[in-house]
Amino acid sequence: MPITIKPINSPSQWQEAENKLAPHTFLQSWEWGQAQQALGQKIFRLSIAKDNQLIGLAFIYLIKAKRGSFLFCPHGPLINWSGAREIMPELLKYLIALGREEKADFIRLSPLAPNQPAIKNIFASLGFRP
Numbered sequence: 001m002p003i004t005i006k007p008i009n010s011p012s013q014w015q016e017a018e019n020k021l022a023p024h025t026f027l028q029s030w031e032w033g034q035a036q037q038a039l040g041q042k043i044f045r046l047s048i049a050k051d052n053q054l055i056g057l058a059f060i061y062l063i064k065a066k067r068g069s070f071l072f073c074p075h076g077p078l079i080n081w082s083g084a085r086e087i088m089p090e091l092l093k094y095l096i097a098l099g100r101e102e103k104a105d106f107i108r109l110s111p112l113a114p115n116q117p118a119i120k121n122i123f124a125s126l127g128f129r130p
Contacts, residue, residue: 008047021078068105
């Protein structure tokens with residue numbers, strides 16, 4: 001079954017999944033999303049699922065800066081990096097569509113991924129730059 005990505009609106013479901021996914025920081029917490037929302041940021045909380053099982057999370061927010069508007073995923077996405085080759089292309093497709101909808105100029109991810117050539121190659125093959 002394919003990877004599905006959709007908005008998640010349940011704090012308890014988010015927290016349960018977040019606790020299973022390591023490493024993670026407060027920058028991917030439900031509360032950080034609430035703080036960013038209170039500051040006026042447009043936020044997106046995404047679930048990443050396979051076979052109807054939640055396998056990842058991504059907290060994204062839209063930043064409007066002098067260098068352009070962009071979607072930012074701080075310290076994320078939260079995924080099992082052994083499945084990144086399957087997950088990341090689907091997540092990127094979703095984020096490109098979201099970025100177009102939100103008129104973002106680019107997408108920025110800053111994952112807490114292992115510093116391994118295989119992971120770097122996945123990002124490079126998708127067009128990301130360090």
